[in-house]
Amino acid sequence: MDHFPITRTAFFRFYEELNDFLQEEQRKTTFSYEFIGTPSVKDSIEAIGVPHTEIDVILINGESVDFDYRMQGGEYISVYPVFESFDIISLVHLRSKPLREIRFVVDVNLGKLARKLRLLGFDTMYNNNFKDEEIVKLSLKERRIILTRDKGIFKYRAVTHGYWIRNNDPKKQLTEVVKRMQLENSFEPFIRCSNCNELLNPIDKELIKDRLPKLTFLYVDDFMECKGCRKIYWKGSHYEQICKLIDELKVG
Template sequence: MAPVTATFRFYEELNDFIARPLRRRSFSCVCPPAATAKHMIEALGVPHTEVELILVNGESVGFERILEDGDRVAVYPKFEALDIRPLLRVRAEPLRMIRFVADAHLGGLAQLLRLAGFDTLYDNHYADAAIEALAAAEQRIVLTRDRELLKRRTITHGCYVRALKPEAQLREIFGRLDLAGSARPFRLCLTCNAPLRRIEKEEVADRAPQGVLERHTQFVTCDVCRRVFWEGSHWRRMRALMDAVVDGVHAVHAAPPAAGGAQ
C-alpha cells in the first residue's frame, strides 16, 4: 500500500506538544499505509489521553479511524464552554468513579488530591508499566509530566500536568476535570490513601501530645499508619486551601500534616 498524505490542525493547548513550526496552523504530513488517527496524533507528539474530539473531513471519528489520502484532520482538547458530548467518538464512556494514579514526579499533587478526598495511588518507585497496569485494572486516571507514558496503548484516561508546583497542579486538575463538585476533603489519609475514621478522645490518650488533648475534643485516625489528626493550625490552613480551590478564588498557603498529627 502506498503512503497517504493528510492535513492536520491541532487546537489550543495541544499545540504545546507538537513541533514549534507546526503549531496553530494546518500542515500536511505523509502517513504510513493504514495509519490510524491515534497513531498519527501520537507520532506528532500529542498523547491520546489529551484529545477530546477528532474531526476528519468535518465528521467526528474515533482513534481507530484509518486515514486516507487527502483527509483533513482537526484535533481538539477538552472544550471548556461547549457541551460536545453528542459528538464524542474517542472514548466509549466516562469513568464512573474518579480515581487517580500519579507518577514519581507528582508526590505533592497526590497528597493534595487525597486531602480533597480523591483516591490517589502514588509511589515514587512506580515503573511506567506498573502505572499502566494499575490504570487499566482499576480504571484510574493517570497523572504525569511524562507525555510518553500517556501514549501507552491501554491508558484511556490521563492528564499531562503542566504546572510545576503542587498547589498550582491541584488547581489545574480541578479545572480540567471539573472536580469541585466531587471533592470530599479530609476523608483520606495523606500518607496511606486509606479512609480516616472518627476516634474517641479516650482512645488517643497515648497517641497525641498532652497539650493537644487538653485543647481538642475531636480526632480522626488512619487504621493503616495509626496516625491521629485533629483540627489544629495545619488543619485550618488546609481547610483554607480546599475552600480556595473549590470556590475558585485566589490561592492560600497550606501545608500537609506533620508526621504524628495535625497541629
C-alpha cells in the first residue's frame, strides 16, 4: 500500500518592510502556507521569499523561537523585521549583536550608491567584478553589512547582516539606507575617497602644484589627497553639493 506524504498547514503574518518581499495577496494579512515534513521555520520563511537577514524576531503562537524551530502544522507565526520598533527585549533576537562600526560591502549593481556612502564617510567596499561568494566572505571577515539589489545573495546561510535595496534611483537608495539604518548622526563627510574608499590626508598645495588647475591653485589653500589612488580633493562645487545632500538627509 502506497503512503503519501502528509501535507501540513501553518499561518504566517509578516510585518512592516518584510511585506516588500511577498506576493500582493500575502501582504499585511495572515495567509496559509502548506508544507511537507518538519522543515525549519527559517527554511519555510525563505521558501515564501523573505531573506533571513531581514528578520529579527519570530513569534509562534505568541512564543519567541529561533530559526531552527521545526514546523509541525497548525502554528500561527508572526515575523518582524530587524528594525521594527516595539518592546522585544525579552524575546529571542535572531541577529547577532549589531555592528558597532557601520561598514558596508555593496553588490555590482550599486556603484553609485557606494560612492555616495563614501562621500558621507562610510567605509564601503565595492568592485564591479565582485561575485556573491566574495561579497559574503568580505561581510563575514570584516563585519560588513551587505547592500544588494539581488535577493539571491541572502540564500547563503552564513550571511548575518544584509539589506535588500528597494529603490532603483541612487539618490533614493541613499535616503533609504540612511533612514532604514538610522545613520543621520553618523556622517563624517570629506574623510574618504569616493573613488577607492581610502582615507584622505591633508597635503601642502605646493607639493601638488603641477596636478591642479591654475585658478584652483591660486584661490584655494586647503587640499586633501587620497592615500590610495592619490586623487586630490578641495572645497569646490562638489563640496557645496554634498553639504546640501547632508542637510536634505537629516531633514527628510
